[in-house]
Amino acid sequence: MTALLIQLLTGLAGASTLFLVAAGLTVIFGVTRVVNFSHGSLFMLGAYIGWTILSRLPRDPGSFALGVLLTGLATSAIGSAVEMVLLRRIYKAPELLQLLATFGVVLILQDATQAIWGPADLTLPRGPWLRSAVMILGERFPLYDLILIATGPLILGTIWLLFARTRWGTLVRAATLDREMVSALGVDQRRLFTSVFALGAGLAGIGGALVLPQGSANLQMDLSVITDAFVVVVVGGLGSLTGAYLAAVLIGVLQALGIVLLPKATLVVVFVVMACVLIVRPHGLLGRPLTATRTDAAAIAPIRPATPALLWAAAALLVLAIAAPLIVGPFVLSVLTDITIAILFAASLHVLMGPGGMASFGHAAWFGLGAYGTALAVKSLAAPMPLALLLAPIAAGGVALVFGALVVRLSGVYLAMLTLAFAQIVWAVAFQWSDVTGGDNGILGVWPPAWAGPASFYWISLVLCVGGAILLRRALYAPFGFALRASRDSALRAEAIGLNPNALRLAAFTLAGSAAGLAGGLAAYAKGSVFPTTISVGHSVDALVMVLLGGVQTMAGPIIGAIAYTGLFDALLLATGFWRAALGACILAIVLLFPQGIAGGFNRPGVAGSVKRTI
Amino acid sequence: MLVVQNLTKTFGGVHAVTDVSFAVTAGEMLALIGPNGAGKSTCFNMLGGQIRPDGGRILLAGTDISKATPRTICRLGVGRTFQITATFASMTARENVQTALTAHHRQTARVWQEADTLHVAEADALLAQVSLSAEAGRPAGILAYGDLKRLELAMALACNPKLLLMDEPTAGMAPAERAGLMALTAGLAQARGMAVLFTEHDMDVVFGTASRILVMDHGALIAQGDAAMIRADPRVRAVYLGTGFSSGGH
Ligand SMILES: Nc1ncnc2c1ncn2[C@@H]1O[C@H](COP(=O)(O)OP(=O)(O)OP(=O)(O)O)[C@@H](O)[C@H]1O
Ligand SMILES: [Mg+2]
Numbered sequence: 001m002t003a004l005l006i007q008l009l010t011g012l013a014g015a016s017t018l019f020l021v022a023a024g025l026t027v028i029f030g031v032t033r034v035v036n037f038s039h040g041s042l043f044m045l046g047a048y049i050g051w052t053i054l055s056r057l058p059r060d061p062g063s064f065a066l067g068v069l070l071t072g073l074a075t076s077a078i079g080s081a082v083e084m085v086l087l088r089r090i091y092k093a094p095e096l097l098q099l100l101a102t103f104g105v106v107l108i109l110q111d112a113t114q115a116i117w118g119p120a121d122l123t124l125p126r127g128p129w130l131r132s133a134v135m136i137l138g139e140r141f142p143l144y145d146l147i148l149i150a151t152g153p154l155i156l157g158t159i160w161l162l163f164a165r166t167r168w169g170t171l172v173r174a175a176t177l178d179r180e181m182v183s184a185l186g187v188d189q190r191r192l193f194t195s196v197f198a199l200g201a202g203l204a205g206i207g208g209a210l211v212l213p214q215g216s217a218n219l220q221m222d223l224s225v226i227t228d229a230f231v232v233v234v235v236g237g238l239g240s241l242t243g244a245y246l247a248a249v250l251i252g253v254l255q256a257l258g259i260v261l262l263p264k265a266t267l268v269v270v271f272v273v274m275a276c277v278l279i280v281r282p283h284g285l286l287g288r289p290l291t292a293t294r295t296d297a298a299a300i301a302p303i304r305p306a307t308p309a310l311l312w313a314a315a316a317l318l319v320l321a322i323a324a325p326l327i328v329g330p331f332v333l334s335v336l337t338d339i340t341i342a343i344l345f346a347a348s349l350h351v352l353m354g355p356g357g358m359a360s361f362g363h364a365a366w367f368g369l370g371a372y373g374t375a376l377a378v379k380s381l382a383a384p385m386p387l388a389l390l391l392a393p394i395a396a397g398g399v400a401l402v403f404g405a406l407v408v409r410l411s412g413v414y415l416a417m418l419t420l421a422f423a424q425i426v427w428a429v430a431f432q433w434s435d436v437t438g439g440d441n442g443i444l445g446v447w448p449p450a451w452a453g454p455a456s457f458y459w460i461s462l463v464l465c466v467g468g469a470i471l472l473r474r475a476l477y478a479p480f481g482f483a484l485r486a487s488r489d490s491a492l493r494a495e496a497i498g499l500n501p502n503a504l505r506l507a508a509f510t511l512a513g514s515a516a517g518l519a520g521g522l523a524a525y526a527k528g529s530v531f532p533t534t535i536s537v538g539h540s541v542d543a544l545v546m547v548l549l550g551g552v553q554t555m556a557g558p559i560i561g562a563i564a565y566t567g568l569f570d571a572l573l574l575a576t577g578f579w580r581a582a583l584g585a586c587i588l589a590i591v592l593l594f595p596q597g598i599a600g601g602f603n604r605p606g607v608a609g610s611v612k613r614t615i
Numbered sequence: 616m617l618v619v620q621n622l623t624k625t626f627g628g629v630h631a632v633t634d635v636s637f638a639v640t641a642g643e644m645l646a647l648i649g650p651n652g653a654g655k656s657t658c659f660n661m662l663g664g665q666i667r668p669d670g671g672r673i674l675l676a677g678t679d680i681s682k683a684t685p686r687t688i689c690r691l692g693v694g695r696t697f698q699i700t701a702t703f704a705s706m707t708a709r710e711n712v713q714t715a716l717t718a719h720h721r722q723t724a725r726v727w728q729e730a731d732t733l734h735v736a737e738a739d740a741l742l743a744q745v746s747l748s749a750e751a752g753r754p755a756g757i758l759a760y761g762d763l764k765r766l767e768l769a770m771a772l773a774c775n776p777k778l779l780l781m782d783e784p785t786a787g788m789a790p791a792e793r794a795g796l797m798a799l800t801a802g803l804a805q806a807r808g809m810a811v812l813f814t815e816h817d818m819d820v821v822f823g824t825a826s827r828i829l830v831m832d833h834g835a836l837i838a839q840g841d842a843a844m845i846r847a848d849p850r851v852r853a854v855y856l857g858t859g860f861s862s863g864g865h
């Protein structure tokens with residue numbers, strides 16, 4: 001019992017840092033409607049900057065507090081700079097591109113941090129007061145944890161006072177409720193937005209510095225904290241500060257208790273709780289339905305079938321692709337195999353993002369489930385290749401069906417954040433459940449049988465992937481695809497003509513999940529191994545970039561995007577050590593050059609330019 | 616064919632619709648009128664299943680549909696248009712109607728057949744009925760507002776409805792165009808033996824087309840009858856003539 005209480009207190013301490021990150025995220029979202037992926041990077045920067053400052057200060061409590069505040073000011077300045085240089089230019093862009101742009105910032109900051117502070121984890125030498133403990137029910141409990149527990153409500157109260165008592169706070173609350181109204185009041189939106197970013201970034205930085213005494217500054221903390229923060233913000237209700245605190249406590253305590261009670265299933269417990277909250281309250285604990293700020297459907301150009309010229313080009317390319325093993329060497333052949341897999345991966349995401357209207361930020365989950373499904377079938381069932389490959393789409397599609405049933409009712413950023421969080425959970429399971437998945441070491445030795453040499457395997461992959469992509473394309477031009485697109489354009493009208501939008505979305509989700517799973521299964525054989533990185537956020541973003549590169553609203557887009565991106569990626573990897581930063585810069589360039597999406601940029605003016613509705 | 620009993624809906628503290636009862640008989644043209652905010656659209660949304668009523672019953676040919684989804688209601692033979700048009704912006708006018716037809720024929724699970732080849736003749740016939748043939752190949756996203764209203768009508772007709780609900784079908788149209796569209800609707804209703812319940816702010820159109828008129832104000836049904844009765848009703852006159860005073864008077 002005592003152990004549980006101690007664990008509960010530890011959970012509350014963790015909840016405070018989680019809240020510091022989530023608070024900034026939710027306030028920034030409330031006002032600007034931007035989901036700031038790079039918020040976790042500000043937290044990470046807070047840890048590194050905090051380390052630099054604190055390791056130079058005396059080790060007494062006063063200096064510690066001063067150092068933490070200075071860190072907050074520093075990250076606040078960095079956050080404002082990011083807002084002024086980048087985000088300010090994309091407030092009018094589609095949500096998805098905003099999210100992607102902030103992910104570009106994540107990549108750049110990751111490389112910058114590594115360049116400045118080096119790859120090793122940094123820990124802070126702790127002064128005596130940081131090591132002291134108090135006795136609770138006969139157990140030693142760190143004093144610092146008690147301070148952390150108090151910090152959460154303290155910060156909540158401070159921000160609450162700021163919101164309730166100042167004119168600035170009134171504006172922030174008004175903007176959260178109704179953005180249009182604030183602009184109508186003649187308030188300088190730019191300054192309001194920048195100041196909100198400054199506040200959020202400062203809080204994140206403070207949070208980062210506060211974890212130093214018990215942890216370290218490391219390069220993984222940006223993505224791990226942003227995933228937790230997404231879950232907290234979604235559970236609490238987007239834009240709700242109090243909701244974020246409640247959710248942080250809920251998640252923090254669940255995680256801490258879970259470690260004791262259900263060590264293997266902690267992540268699953270968190271996810272189940274999140275699912276339950278969202279089923280009962282689709283807008284989170286204290287959230288309210290978002291006021292629609294833009295009508296996306298109106299900006300979408302119609303999809304036209306391919307022109308004969310395009311079909312001929314595709315046929316020529318296909319002939320070349322079939323003949324390739326007779327022409328190219330083994331290295332190029334393995335790149336070509338990667339490309340075929342990337343095509344199916346991108347095409348499956350395109351089904352969701354384009355016609356489905358669902359921005360999935362965790363598409364690597366399905367790819368990974370397929371890859372692990374195949375690898376496990378080979379390793380523990382000794383399954384022959386056809387069977388193992390068949391299991392990949394079944395495993396991924398089955399999980400997608402269950403998860404999809406929960407999320408297809410959601411839209412926009414909620415869906416993006418939940419898919420991302422789910423992928424992180426799948427990643428963590430693959431990482432932690434080492435008895436089955438091999439953990440960080442992955443599963444090795446998943447080679448194709450002797451009868452399938454590199455050339456044969458390439459052909460198999462070509463048939464399955466390009467064939468799969470063609471089947472998906474076919475489905476999108478069939479009544480199913482039209483009904484799916486209809487549900488995206490106007491769910492109201494779709495229902496009124498007898499369609500079932502949620503069922504259609506679920507079908508699309510399952511279909512896309514199984515297709516990505518098949519791609520993953522092939523990837524397992526192509527590489528001979530599977531690692532948790534297959535499910536990483538980075539891999540999900542690969543798919544997103546491929547689809548956006550090619551254009552969401554063209555059916556050929558994902559294929560072109562997959563070819564271009566896989567080429568670009570390999571080139572970057574060879575050319576520079578800073579491939580993350582280079583990739584981030586590419587993403588930013590794409591978003592800034594084509595703020596309406598690439599499809600919008602390249603479309604014939606007659607169609608895209610005039611798609612506009614009066615009401 | 617449609618019987619509405621004591622229909623009620625409140626939003627927060629706003630009594631949008633209070634205790635409204637009326638009936639629609641097969642084949643009639645019934646107008647529902649009332650000033651802005653009277654509760655007309657809320658009534659329509661409850662009939663169409665978009666909003667769940669707080670109280671009352673809606674009987675369609677004897678079955679209670681007050682808790683049914685829009686899909687079920689559509690399948691039971693009720694088509695509708697919306698006050699703010701809802702069409703599929705990324706599709707051409709013809710594809711919009713084709714999609715409605717494939718939905719009606721329950722063919723949307725098909726993943727192989729090309730959708731563009733399905734029901735072409737039927738779709739073109741429907742577009743011709745609403746005089747939209749010239750726009751068949753243009754994307755709905757760039758159609759003029761009046762044309763979108765017509766397109767919605769064609770899509771509603773695709774389900775072969777017994778009852779058509781039209782929420783302000785002529786809003787945003789020129790006066791001549793309004794009379795034309797309503798005459799067209801009346802013709803279609805007669806040819807198909809379909810009942811039409813519509814809201815409309817243009818009194819000339821209402822008195823010219825409707826066989827019977829319902830009047831709502833502040834969520835309540837205050838009068839019903841033919842054109843002459845409605846013109847003579849003192850409460851209706853109070854609502855419509857002294858607009859400035861009436862809202863304060865209730
Ligand atoms: N979703 C909603 N939430 C809150 N109040 C609503 C909602 N929908 C309608 N109302 C309120 O209910 C009342 C009736 O609205 P309704 O749209 O039904 O009127 P209407 O007769 O269709 O008006 P109009 O002629 O302007 O279309 C109004 O006071 C409106 O503000
Ligand atoms: Mg209305």
